Amino acid sequence: MRLADLLDRLHALGAGPAHVQRVLRHWVQAAEHDRGAHAPEHFYPKPLLEALPGLRDELAGLARLNASHPGEDGSARLLVGLHDGQMVESVLLPVGPKGGGVCVSTQVGCAVGCRFCMTGQGGLVRQLGSAEIVAQVVLARRQRAGLQNGVRRVVFMGMGEPAHNLDEVMDAIEVLGTAGNIGHKELVFSTVGDARVFERLPAGRVKPALALSLHTTKPELRADLLPRAPALTPAELVTLGEAYAQATGYPIQYQWTLLEGVNDGDDELEGIATLLTGKRAMMNLIPFNSVEGSGYQRPSWERAAEMARWLNRRGVLTRLRRSAGQDVDAGCGQLRARAERPARG
Ligand code: SF4
Numbered sequence: 001m002r003l004a005d006l007l008d009r010l011h012a013l014g015a016g017p018a019h020v021q022r023v024l025r026h027w028v029q030a031a032e033h034d035r036g037a038h039a040p041e042h043f044y045p046k047p048l049l050e051a052l053p054g055l056r057d058e059l060a061g062l063a064r065l066n067a068s069h070p071g072e073d074g075s076a077r078l079l080v081g082l083h084d085g086q087m088v089e090s091v092l093l094p095v096g097p098k099g100g101g102v103c104v105s106t107q108v109g110c111a112v113g114c115r116f117c118m119t120g121q122g123g124l125v126r127q128l129g130s131a132e133i134v135a136q137v138v139l140a141r142r143q144r145a146g147l148q149n150g151v152r153r154v155v156f157m158g159m160g161e162p163a164h165n166l167d168e169v170m171d172a173i174e175v176l177g178t179a180g181n182i183g184h185k186e187l188v189f190s191t192v193g194d195a196r197v198f199e200r201l202p203a204g205r206v207k208p209a210l211a212l213s214l215h216t217t218k219p220e221l222r223a224d225l226l227p228r229a230p231a232l233t234p235a236e237l238v239t240l241g242e243a244y245a246q247a248t249g250y251p252i253q254y255q256w257t258l259l260e261g262v263n264d265g266d267d268e269l270e271g272i273a274t275l276l277t278g279k280r281a282m283m284n285l286i287p288f289n290s291v292e293g294s295g296y297q298r299p300s301w302e303r304a305a306e307m308a309r310w311l312n313r314r315g316v317l318t319r320l321r322r323s324a325g326q327d328v329d330a331g332c333g334q335l336r337a338r339a340e341r342p343a344r345g
Contacts, residue, residue: 001131014045030141050301062137072281096242099149102140107160130171155188177206211253217271245280260299283318
């Protein structure tokens, strides 16, 4: 379901703007419904009031929990069933001092075909509707019910390339940043880079933070690792990212999956320093999460830490991160692949 369809249905049931906002807020904030005699929904138009229980069941059916795999770091990989039997993954991110978050999927499968990603190997199955994207946040909030700020951040870094489903992702971002009460900077649009993203994001009512998957400073290597990403060079990506950072005031998060012997050399460090010194940038080094049969390995933790130290010394703000849920051996797309091929588990 698309949010646009949901709004059309609400309007057809007689809902005015305030009713629509109230229905959306209740849903997206996973709020308990008022049941008292003076609950505002008693004043809804009759057709809306009558249709509401069925509509709520329908919304709850957009994203159902099939399985949860908790990690030692407080994260949990959620295998999420959709209304047509397809599955995607969401990840509950650990709760820190500022609260927790969720990483959501934007497509079933993905067409970019990154060589180190399990999701990319299966290609694109279908797009997610904007309501299915929001429903993953609602599901996450229900998992963390009773925990203040259990989900105050949403990152669009799960299965799929958000730029390939741009209209639906932008609609989801707008609802999460308004009815969902999530800070705009706490919504993180993650992409391999696409010219349309740099046109649409600055024009949106809700402007999310931006994460760019860089992975290498070498154009030929990037074209090989991300075979169907748009043909932007790393330098062009950084130029476009910097313009967005200047426009919004948010630093760009650069993502770098560390692959041993591929992009963990001193030449890449020099390349990163050349590209990012003086920019509003945060570099996230993420050691590769092993994928069976991928042929890639992660470098040692010592090497990864040395790279982070070197970059910080050169003035590039860098964090070394474990991908959430690494200890349950579940990289992007692995839970879904396992669920579909249990015999190989
Ligand atoms: Fe798609 Fe992201 Fe996987 Fe690349 S890493 S194939 S963009 S899901």
